[in-house]
């Protein structure tokens with residue numbers, strides 16, 4: 001094992017010892033010999049099975065069959081989640097084949113960040129992760145279940161399902177992906193048309209045509225944003241079946257994988273002898289493995305929030321320093337948009353998960369001795385699934401990359417270190433995804449231009465006020481201020497200015513999309529302006545140096561003068577409309593970005 005990976009893992013275990021022990025005591029106490037439903041009073045049990053058909057009702061009364069909770073985030077708003085419409089029936093039929101039962105335990109909400117990007121609804125996006133976690137808990141709290149299947153893919157949904165299911169960590173749980181849509185026009189081509197439109201060189205009709213050729217059918221969007229990063233991390237943590245992440249929806253192989261997930265989760269129940277609950281899979285080694293994979297693929301910056309929040313739900317205290325220390329030694333092995341031109345289907349075709357996991361295992365960068373939904377050992381995940389005359393089987397994946405422009409062996413990595421940098425200095429601590437920023441653009445020192453919001457910047461661009469070097473400061477976009485929205489609508493404008501040769505950078509306490517690239521952006525800056533962070537005292541014209549190579553974020557203003565400044569007021573007026581007023585209580589409870597920007601942190605830190 002790489003010494004740094006061992007060092008970070010041991011540090012994480014030591015730091016988390018008390019909360020992890022409390023968590024394990026909780027889930028081991030919740031686990032029961034024999035089916036959970038056997039512990040219910042008759043009335044509770046009768047209510048729980050009343051809605052079942054006679055076959056399932058009979059099976060449930062027989063205490064030797066497994067009852068599996070289906071928790072689904074299906075809706076028609078996310079192209080990625082639309083395929084889930086038919087999964088519950090497929091799962092129930094698969095379970096009946098083996099004398100078990102699937103009950104649709106509950107649904108969770110799911111927001112499409114692509115639909116809400118740049119709209120007021122985006123301010124509910126991060127809060128929706130907490131709602132998804134709570135909805136998962138409501139579903140599982142019926143306590144009728146011996147295992148669970150989680151149906152979720154996109155941005156806040158998988159993190160929310162993870163946080164909720166980890167609080168029922170005594171249950172064997174498998175995450176069931178839906179897969180990416182087949183490739184449309186390339187993400188680079190899409191982004192180029194957006195920049196042309198921003199410059200007035202493309203019509204709205206041409207823009208719409210391009211967008212609809214990119215996002216054209218059911219399935220996950222094909223860029224390597226938060227949704228596809230979710231899939232990759234779930235697989236590396238051993239919570240998917242091997243190779244399940246990026247098989248396209250509505251295909252025979254996808255359906256076979258869903259059916260097998262239903263069979264596999266029953267094998268992990270107490271009744272069937274290979275008991276493996278999710279709380280015993282998601283441990284310090286699994287979390288370190290997820291961060292290693294995040295770095296090796298230039299994954300979404302949103303996971304610098306989601307992984308600490310998920311970790312805490314399992315009693316583990318993961319920090320940005322852990323991530324930064326791992327990033328220094330983990331090579332970048334894949335280039336998928338926004339870190340390159342390829343999309344996730346090309347990644348899959350070039351060798352996909354089995355190649356990536358084998359390379360990282362052989363380099364001693366992943367812990368092999370971990371629990372998974374297939375039992376002990378991550379080396380089972382160097383295999384890929386295929387149908388052999390209709391039968392689902394696994395074979396060793398390719399030992400060579402089929403396209404080294406997309407996926408490389410460690411020996412020929414794109415870079416010797418990961419794509420994520422922790423940024424720190426007198427403006428606070430943030431992160432930057434450097435893997436998506438050309439080296440010549442990673443350092444910017446220029447006067448600050450302070451913007452209220454994205455529209456403010458767009459208006460300044462259209463008025464021709466931005467034709468210069470500058471550092472855009474967008475503040476009061478943090479979790480407690482307005483729910484920490486993604487600020488991805490600025491990307492085309494800043495991209496045009498960068499292409500025109502201006503040195504531009506962004507500093508914000510808000511988020512960017514996992515699909516954001518090109519622009520050096522120090523994001524998630526903590527403490528946020530709303531709670532008195534330094535960003536609140538930045539003024540127009542202040543010189544700021546954003547150094548993505550060294551990981552520094554410096555305001556070049558006399559310290560005494562800066563401290564004496566009156567902080568700016570926040571954007572309080574925008575916390576109403578689009579339901580934002582319903583989340584005010586939650587915003588007050590949010591922890592800092594470094595702690596995962598979660599409403600549950602304080603409870604989990606003490607109660608775990």
Ligand SMILES: O=C(O)[C@H](O)[C@@H](O)[C@H](O)[C@H](O)COP(=O)(O)O
Nearest residue numbers: 113114117225226227513514515
């Ligand atoms: O974190 C992410 O990956 C993004 O939130 C992504 O889910 C979102 O949909 C983008 O906004 C899509 O990119 P465009 O907005 O560029 O289409």
Ligand code: SF4
Nearest residue numbers: 079112113114154221
């Ligand atoms: S990847 Fe983003 S845009 Fe695509 S379906 Fe998921 S949330 Fe929506």
